[in-house]
Amino acid sequence: MASSEEDGGGNGAVEEKENGKKRRLGALATAWLIFYNVAMTAGWLVLGIAMVRFYIQKGTHRGLFRSVQKTLKFFQTFALLEVVHCAVGIVRTSVLVTGVQVSSRIFMVWFIAHSIKQIQNEESVILFLVVWTVTEITRYSFYTFNLLNHLPYFIKWARYNFFIILYPAGVAGELLTIYAALPYVKKTGMFSLRLPNKYNVSFDYYYFLIIVMFSYVPLFPQLYFHMLRQRRRVLHGEVIVEKDD
Numbered sequence: 001m002a003s004s005e006e007d008g009g010g011n012g013a014v015e016e017k018e019n020g021k022k023r024r025l026g027a028l029a030t031a032w033l034i035f036y037n038v039a040m041t042a043g044w045l046v047l048g049i050a051m052v053r054f055y056i057q058k059g060t061h062r063g064l065f066r067s068v069q070k071t072l073k074f075f076q077t078f079a080l081l082e083v084v085h086c087a088v089g090i091v092r093t094s095v096l097v098t099g100v101q102v103s104s105r106i107f108m109v110w111f112i113a114h115s116i117k118q119i120q121n122e123e124s125v126i127l128f129l130v131v132w133t134v135t136e137i138t139r140y141s142f143y144t145f146n147l148l149n150h151l152p153y154f155i156k157w158a159r160y161n162f163f164i165i166l167y168p169a170g171v172a173g174e175l176l177t178i179y180a181a182l183p184y185v186k187k188t189g190m191f192s193l194r195l196p197n198k199y200n201v202s203f204d205y206y207y208f209l210i211i212v213m214f215s216y217v218p219l220f221p222q223l224y225f226h227m228l229r230q231r232r233r234v235l236h237g238e239v240i241v242e243k244d245d
């Protein structure tokens, strides 16, 4: 039976081992997040440069989505990892807030813009593409510099001020795009299930899209006020107690 000193020492050794493990995990998580954020900053920068080059060369936005869609689909889908980051606790943010944000983007990219080709040249698609790109370059570069402990004030200012305009602008672009898609969805009956069928279930994608549009009303303000709270916390040092999600 270990003496109290040895036992205390034993507890001390176990605690030290646990702390060492936490430090290694912390270093591993930080290294991963730096890699992830640098990659995402680079990806959205490549997308932004490709959009500018396309417009300079072609003089029109028509065909722009098709020309950048592979890069957009890859990096926006890769952002699903951010829900995992929150869930495993390597970043301090809400799984729910991040989940709603990322799912709305994935929905727009794959179930609207990719699936309904007739709306890919809508001005509203360009609106949300440009807004997303500016936002994500700002956001991921903020995370990168923050992790490297060399955060330029402009990046911090941009991270917590650009969204004030860009968030509503991006939502407008998304809602206008879904609205533009409605006639095509109604005409084609895509992604829908009519009765009678062997599952005895009906689903109408047209009405689902209308429900999604209405869901912005309660959900967007939650995200927007979350960002305003973050802004007060970071720029004005307010102590914000986030309710557990």
Ligand SMILES: CCCCCCCCCCCCC/C=C/C(=O)SCCNC(=O)CCNC(=O)[C@H](O)C(C)(C)COP(=O)(O)OP(=O)(O)OC[C@H]1O[C@@H](n2cnc3c(N)ncnc32)[C@H](O)[C@@H]1OP(=O)(O)O
Pocket (backbone or CB within 6 Å): 033, 037, 082, 085, 091, 092, 093, 094, 097, 098, 100, 101, 102, 103, 104, 107, 131, 132, 135, 139, 143, 146, 147, 162, 163, 166, 167, 168, 169, 170, 171, 174, 212, 215, 216, 219, 220, 223, 227, 230
């Ligand atoms: C099946 C159908 C589904 C349809 C669903 C429809 C729903 C529709 C409703 C929703 C509508 C939204 C539509 C979206 C539109 C747009 O995006 S338009 C473009 C403008 N958008 C924005 O400006 C928002 C951009 N997104 C974000 O900012 C985030 O995604 C967020 C979750 C909304 C908020 O980010 P959050 O992480 O909570 O705040 P931060 O202050 O940035 O970070 C908090 C802390 O977490 C750390 N952190 C987070 N991520 C990382 C990371 N990758 N790497 C490192 N660190 C990270 C961050 O540093 C902070 O740490 P501390 O400072 O220590 O707290």
